[in-house]
Amino acid sequence: MRQLRTFRILLAIIFFIASALYLYEGAGRRPMADISFKSQIILSMITMTIGATITWLLLTFLIGRVYCSTVCPVGALTDMFARTGRLIPRRDKDYHWKRRAPWSGYLLMVYILSLLLGFLAVAYIVEPWNIMRNIVSIARPEATALSWQTLGVGAAVSIIAGILSLLFIAGWSLRSGRDFCTDLCPLGAALGAVSNNALLHIEIDPDKCVYCGKCEAGCSAHCIRLKKRYVDNARCLRCFDCLSACEYDAIRLQLNRNVPLTPLFRRKTEAR
Numbered sequence: 001m002r003q004l005r006t007f008r009i010l011l012a013i014i015f016f017i018a019s020a021l022y023l024y025e026g027a028g029r030r031p032m033a034d035i036s037f038k039s040q041i042i043l044s045m046i047t048m049t050i051g052a053t054i055t056w057l058l059l060t061f062l063i064g065r066v067y068c069s070t071v072c073p074v075g076a077l078t079d080m081f082a083r084t085g086r087l088i089p090r091r092d093k094d095y096h097w098k099r100r101a102p103w104s105g106y107l108l109m110v111y112i113l114s115l116l117l118g119f120l121a122v123a124y125i126v127e128p129w130n131i132m133r134n135i136v137s138i139a140r141p142e143a144t145a146l147s148w149q150t151l152g153v154g155a156a157v158s159i160i161a162g163i164l165s166l167l168f169i170a171g172w173s174l175r176s177g178r179d180f181c182t183d184l185c186p187l188g189a190a191l192g193a194v195s196n197n198a199l200l201h202i203e204i205d206p207d208k209c210v211y212c213g214k215c216e217a218g219c220s221a222h223c224i225r226l227k228k229r230y231v232d233n234a235r236c237l238r239c240f241d242c243l244s245a246c247e248y249d250a251i252r253l254q255l256n257r258n259v260p261l262t263p264l265f266r267r268k269t270e271a272r
Contacts, residue, residue: 081173134162177220
């Protein structure tokens with residue numbers, strides 16, 4: 001199980017670099033960069049080549065939100081800032097359980113409605129691929145000039161949007177982990193609805209758990225509630241950090257739901 005985390009991080013690094021190169025250099029320069037472009041869900045839907053979209057929906061239904069932890073460039077960016085944030089000396093660097101944000105579903109509805117009504121400015125600001133493109137435009141304004149010109153504004157707007165997006169994501173991720181992916185990202189909200197019913201899900205085994213708290217403390221999505229041995233699989237980004245942190249193999253990616261054994265056979269635990 002712990003090898004899943006290493007493999008996931010490797011994929012995230014590859015796709016992040018490939019996405020940045022594609023946005024900076026353009027299409028047709030590097031094959032891997034082109035693959036990264038074609039692997040994006042929203043771009044697949046817009047270009048009407050929905051193969052990538054269908055593939056990711058099936059993978060999400062099978063294993064959960066692996067798209068958010070591997071292919072999404074903004075997901076990789078928030079992950080990097082979140083990990084950096086844990087290195088900053090402060091009073092409490094551990095993550096803690098949070099309830100699901102009530103507004104995430106409404107933001108998804110606003111995003112869909114804006115696309116249907118042709119308000120593309122919303123997509124240019126909140127959609128992950130466009131956020132990454134705006135950030136790249138800080139170094140190369142031509143990367144987004146044509147897109148923003150369709151709204152009647154110049155490349156300077158994309159640069160400003162990129163700077164603000166980078167500052168917002170960096171500041172929030174350094175402090176609160178991957179809240180952007182779980183609370184604000186419209187694509188994350190859509191995938192979360194599918195991931196909540198995924199065939200494979202993260203489960204905490206009550207017969208092995210010793211309440212050490214390492215899984216919850218390391219969950220940058222704030223979706224593990226150790227007191228109730230509960231994992232919110234709709235928000236879980238499948239980073240597999242919790243699997244790597246657990247020394248007792250008490251938290252796993254599995255098909256079946258855990259059923260506690262009789263108390264006489266359970267591992268002795270300490271209440272938190």
